[in-house]
Amino acid sequence: MLRRLDAEPLRIRNVGAEVAVGDWVVPSVELDRVEAVLPRRSAFVRRASFEGNRAESQTIAANIDVVMLVHALTSPPNQRRLERELVLAWDSGARPVVVLTKRDLVDDPGASELSLHAAAPGVPIITASGISGEGVDELAAFAAGNATIALLGASGVGKSTLINALVGRGAQATAAVREGDGRGRHTTVATQLIRLPGGGWLVDTPGVRAVSLWSSGRGIERAFADVFELMDDCRFRDCKHEDEPGCAVQAAIAAGTLDPLRLASMKRLVAEEAALEEEQRVQLKARDRRGVRKLRVK
Ligand SMILES: Nc1nc2c(ncn2[C@@H]2O[C@H](COP(=O)(O)OP(=O)(O)OP(=O)(O)O)[C@@H](O)[C@H]2O)c(=O)[nH]1
Numbered sequence: 001m002l003r004r005l006d007a008e009p010l011r012i013r014n015v016g017a018e019v020a021v022g023d024w025v026v027p028s029v030e031l032d033r034v035e036a037v038l039p040r041r042s043a044f045v046r047r048a049s050f051e052g053n054r055a056e057s058q059t060i061a062a063n064i065d066v067v068m069l070v071h072a073l074t075s076p077p078n079q080r081r082l083e084r085e086l087v088l089a090w091d092s093g094a095r096p097v098v099v100l101t102k103r104d105l106v107d108d109p110g111a112s113e114l115s116l117h118a119a120a121p122g123v124p125i126i127t128a129s130g131i132s133g134e135g136v137d138e139l140a141a142f143a144a145g146n147a148t149i150a151l152l153g154a155s156g157v158g159k160s161t162l163i164n165a166l167v168g169r170g171a172q173a174t175a176a177v178r179e180g181d182g183r184g185r186h187t188t189v190a191t192q193l194i195r196l197p198g199g200g201w202l203v204d205t206p207g208v209r210a211v212s213l214w215s216s217g218r219g220i221e222r223a224f225a226d227v228f229e230l231m232d233d234c235r236f237r238d239c240k241h242e243d244e245p246g247c248a249v250q251a252a253i254a255a256g257t258l259d260p261l262r263l264a265s266m267k268r269l270v271a272e273e274a275a276l277e278e279e280q281r282v283q284l285k286a287r288d289r290r291g292v293r294k295l296r297v298k
């Protein structure tokens, strides 16, 4: 019998794999533990909060088809955060969509839409409100074909409110943003999978403050496809896009078609990923050495 994990599991025994919300599992007859986990189709993974200095990953949701990156129109558009989220989304194997919430609270979302569009070329942007219901049908369409949608974003942006609007009832607790700093209160404390009445699934997640990379795929290449396309036209193959002659990236910046902050952001993410890969390599080596030592003892 197959079951889909709809909450963060409390106890997992006898499985050599970690499980996450959205995983398909085979439970024991007594339903008190997981016997096996089916291979994943996709997974949204980020770097877990730093444990000592070890690089640890955290799978937020598994087997998702669509990742909705939720930003509130009531806060200034945060391009750098969206770029990070997009790298993880592309690496997850699911399709990203940007959702701008709280449409009912702003007069003109145009400037925010433009700004975030520049940080997410080729990614659909949907403006919505969980309170007025605007855009909710458009979001619901992504669940067609029994798809699984995960909503991700900072605390207080309105993820649970959107989920309630999609489900048509107050399934998820929501709470007002704190006065003063405008931040959310971390109302949702655990990831949860919710069945949509018309088919499909939703994953509500707790808001996260920081989005740290955990990737080894082509997320950066896809999130910065516009920059990579420019790089193909640089005169030198090893162009660093600084002050080399014939640099197509610098030419685009000079022409005003590429924001230098976007290039800097991409370089920072590439460096972060390289540092992470180095950390992982060192950890693996340490583990190998321990393995060898064990073998010698025998
Ligand atoms: N006017 C208006 N208020 C909204 C909208 N969406 C959310 N809110 C309000 O914003 C506050 C936070 O919404 P939540 O849905 O709890 O936010 P969340 O993203 O789930 O936050 P966490 O669970 O902490 O990660 C609540 O007071 C909501 O009523 C919206 O579209 N319009």
Ligand SMILES: [Mg+2]
Binding pocket: 159, 160, 161, 173, 174, 187, 188, 204, 205, 206, 207
């Ligand atoms: Mg919530």
Ligand SMILES: [Zn+2]
Binding pocket: 231, 234, 235, 239, 240, 241, 242, 244, 246, 247, 248, 249, 250
């Ligand atoms: Zn160049």
